[in-house]
Amino acid sequence: MTPIKRLTCVMAACVLVIAVAGCGFKSDPTPASSSDYFKWSSIETSVQPPCINVNGKLSGNMTNIDEILIELQKAGEEADCPGCPFQSDEEFIFSPGELGLISNSGQFKTSICPTQISSLYRMKVTAKSKYFGMPDAVSKEYFIEMP
Template sequence: MKFHAFKTNVMLTVLAVVLLTASGCGVKIWPSPQKSEDIFTFASVEGRRVGECLKVVVKVDGAYKNVDNLSLQFQADGSGPGEGCPTCPFFPAIRKNFVPGSEGIQSDGPTFVFSECGLDPAKSYRWRVVGRNVYDTLGVAISDVYTAVP
């Protein structure tokens, strides 16, 4: 009698383990971004200095609707605090974020236009644009470093 009860308990335990293991099959996971469909890159980045302002035009290739923000990063060339030399590595001292749809940035489909004013008209500035995707896991798009001369 004891052997029969032991055998029944073992069989029930094995059956429970098999059922728990089988119930995990086909588990759905949260949707994740598809890199090929959701990523964007910069097709072109152009900047033009107009007095105290730097006007930047960014054309995006790919999923331009996934642009969360564009960050203009710049650094003055000189010998003052926060300034660098033209041959030094680029270390942006100032960052300004532009969020599509907000004040300060205009967009026409995949083209974004924004300006940063208040620059010293006598100094040159090195700058770049960093684009963040709404899907953090897809990383950022980073432009080359450009120089805007007075």
């Protein structure tokens, strides 16, 4: 066997070994225990024109939260469409420290003031996880009527 054929065979064997080692079932990482998760216990809104007050309570491990995202969509005729997807017009992002989540046992109060004026809004609040593979806590959609 010539040296070039031998080198080709060795390289092919190496590629085969690497390819076989890379095969197998792989899944997203998951938290070690259910105590690592967090979820919404409650969200309440009130209106103080032109702003919206948001009071929320999360349960679970607050240290795994990266940010809180409050999304608003101006709602008009599409608000009467339960099957229509939520499409954010404005986003408000807060760190857990800004809202005092860790020191207040998962409770926070904040006020958001939309720049796009509407008489009705759809709102969704998401607590985003720090870790890949750990699910975010996404609230249901809330309708907020402005006076």
